[in-house]
Amino acid sequence: MEKRQERYRGKAKTVYATDDPQHLIMHYRDDVSAFDGAKLAKLDRKGETNNRINAYVMGKLSAAGVPTHFVRLLNERDSLVKAMKMLPVECVVRNVCAGSMAKRYGIEEGTRLPEPIFEFFLKNDALHDPLVNDDHIRILGWANADEIAQMKKMTHEVNALLKPMFETAGIVLVDYKLEFGHTLDNPQGPLVLGDEFTPDGCRLWDVKTGEKLDKDRFRRDLGDVIEHYREVARRIGAPL
Ligand code: TMP
Ligand code: ASP
Numbered sequence: 257m258e259k260r261q262e263r264y265r266g267k268a269k270t271v272y273a274t275d276d277p278q279h280l281i282m283h284y285r286d287d288v289s290a291f292d293g294a295k296l297a298k299l300d301r302k303g304e305t306n307n308r309i310n311a312y313v314m315g316k317l318s319a320a321g322v323p324t325h326f327v328r329l330l331n332e333r334d335s336l337v338k339a340m341k342m343l344p345v346e347c348v349v350r351n352v353c354a355g356s357m358a359k360r361y362g363i364e365e366g367t368r369l370p371e372p373i374f375e376f377f378l379k380n381d382a383l384h385d386p387l388v389n390d391d392h393i394r395i396l397g398w399a400n401a402d403e404i405a406q407m408k409k410m411t412h413e414v415n416a417l418l419k420p421m422f423e424t425a426g427i428v429l430v431d432y433k434l435e436f437g438h439t440l441d442n443p444q445g446p447l448v449l450g451d452e453f454t455p456d457g458c459r460l461w462d463v464k465t466g467e468k469l470d471k472d473r474f475r476r477d478l479g480d481v482i483e484h485y486r487e488v489a490r491r492i493g494a495p496l
Contacts, residue, residue, distance in 0.1 A: 260272060268284065268285055268306070269285060269452070281337070282336075283333055286298045288302060292384050299482050302482055306455070309488065309489050311328075316417065317453075320417050322410065324449040340438065342437035345376050345388065347374070347408070348377060349375075349414075349434075352459075353368075378392075407434075407436050410449065414434060423463070426463045427463060428461045428462075436449055455471055456470075460488055469487060470484070
């Protein structure tokens with residue numbers, strides 16, 4: 257698969273065209289960003305670490321029947337993915353109250369939730385990814401009712417697979433963000449999981465100590481960010 261021109265540069269990944277219009281290359285850079293791009297840095301080995309973790313998690317999800325855009329690892333920092341048209345919304349599931357939900361409702365971080373809570377956010381850094389509901393999404397045309405239902409169902413299915421997987425590794429899957437789209441070759445077909453699953457887009461706490469193993473280490477200046485990402489990889493059995 258030949259890497260061609262740059263298609264899109266995100267905050268942590270760059271997407272390249274290939275010689276096949278149905279496939280793209282996702283290149284994981286060492287860049288890290290928080291607070292919608294307000295805080296930026298480069299962290300040595302982040303790209304290769306996240307590329308590996310994502311490949312492992314996507315592989316587990318697809319083996320369990322969740323359709324994903326991930327095709328295969330190409331090298332340390334590149335993965336081959338199916339070309340997608342993404343929906344402009346982010347799907348968050350929370351098993352434990354933390355982050356923006358704790359702040360928004362004045363609930364203590366670490367409060368267990370009796371059931372997972374699903375939230376939609378609009379993917380728009382300039383607006384700081386505002387919380388949106390089903391009506392906003394449907395009536396403003398970001399996704400239709402069927403896509404909304406599929407996103408919720410698939411995000412909960414992912415939770416049912418990943419929460420126990422992390423638990424076995426001594427890690428609490430506190431919350432995470434997923435993004436969905438349609439593959440270019442089947443634009444009316446079922447939704448497919450895109451983007452990534454890495455410690456950049458989720459909260460992971462050590463089950464015994466509560467130590468943070470995710471991007472909150474960067475957001476909150478806790479240090480040793482990539483060492484902790486690599487600890488996650490080791491614990492879940494993702495080859496580094
Ligand atoms: P939040 O607490 O900031 O709303 O985030 C909830 C989870 O979703 C957290 O693990 C981070 C992840 N997330 C992203 O990775 N990117 C985003 O743009 C948003 C809104 C959430
Ligand atoms: N992923 C977003 C950003 O880079 C939000 C965050 O993680 O804080 O800026």
